[in-house]
Amino acid sequence: MTATEAAAALEDARLQQHIDRDREDLADDERGPAEVAEWERIAQLLATTGGVYDPKGDAVVQDELAADQRAAEAEQRRLQEQQQLAARADELAALARAGRLDRTVETRPGDESARELLVHRGDYHPVVGSWLAQAFADRSGHYADPATRTAAADSLPDRVRAHAALLAVLARTGAPAGTGELEFAGRLAQADPDATTALAAWLNRVLAPAKLTEAGAGQDGAR
Structure with a gap:
């Protein structure tokens, strides 16, 4: 995944979170915010390091x-x-x-x-x-x-x-x-x-x- 692809995924996640914010059944669902936060982290990582995203080189993922x-x-x-x-x-x-x-x-x-x-x-x-x-x-x-x-x-x-x-x-x-x-x-x-x-x-x-x-x-x- 490139920095451009990560940025696009981040925007999609933000849009989905915006769509879901008024749904009562998702009021306590933490998956949306967590997904946005993770895409923000990956996008920032690629913006800083450049290149293609690889989970093997992601210290956070490896720690998890x-x-x-x-x-x-x-x-x-x-x-x-x-x-x-x-x-x-x-x-x-x-x-x-x-x-x-x-x-x-x-x-x-x-x-x-x-x-x-x-x-x-x-x-x-x-x-x-x-x-x-x-x-x-x-x-x-x-x-x-x-x-x-x-x-x-x-x-x-x-x-x-x-x-x-x-x-x-x-x-x-x-x-x-x-x-x-x-x-x-x-x-x-x-x-x-x-x-x-x-x-x-x-x-x-x-x-x-x-x-x-x-x-x-x-x-x-x-x-």
Whole structure:
């Protein structure tokens, strides 16, 4: 397209906008003004540079194409992440139903979101929350990293955090716990997370390290 052709296209766009200005159905249509503005830009560009218009040499057009490409890539990544999240949620749900979601299964980054997805889908099993709480208390799986642990804490519901806090302080006692013996911690957290958190904080404060060691040693002797 030459400068003359661009100028003619600009005039046609202005004329069409003038014709359409009294149409009520086009009162809020921004396409007309946008088309005029674009033809004005192209006409000015050709008047300044001369030659024939080529979109490949138009920095504005190239920037728009690059932005479209980045948006498309971001959308593709988002879809992939959604698929991965759904697959992880399916995996956790299956393990929970099979009774195999325990300490042998390590947590991964994003498992907090997988839990939320299960809740949203109506496929949530309480074992998932208990499993996350245990890993958080043990600082195992992806919770072994302090930065990840701090960030993940805000994405865990208060019941899971309260459960983890109580499990952590109970572990400090050194007292052995058989399978299922600490299930009461989860029930307390579900019933009243604030009270459970307060209990965990109180135990941490009043049970000094020396007393905790003595308690563990005394139970070892009793056995």
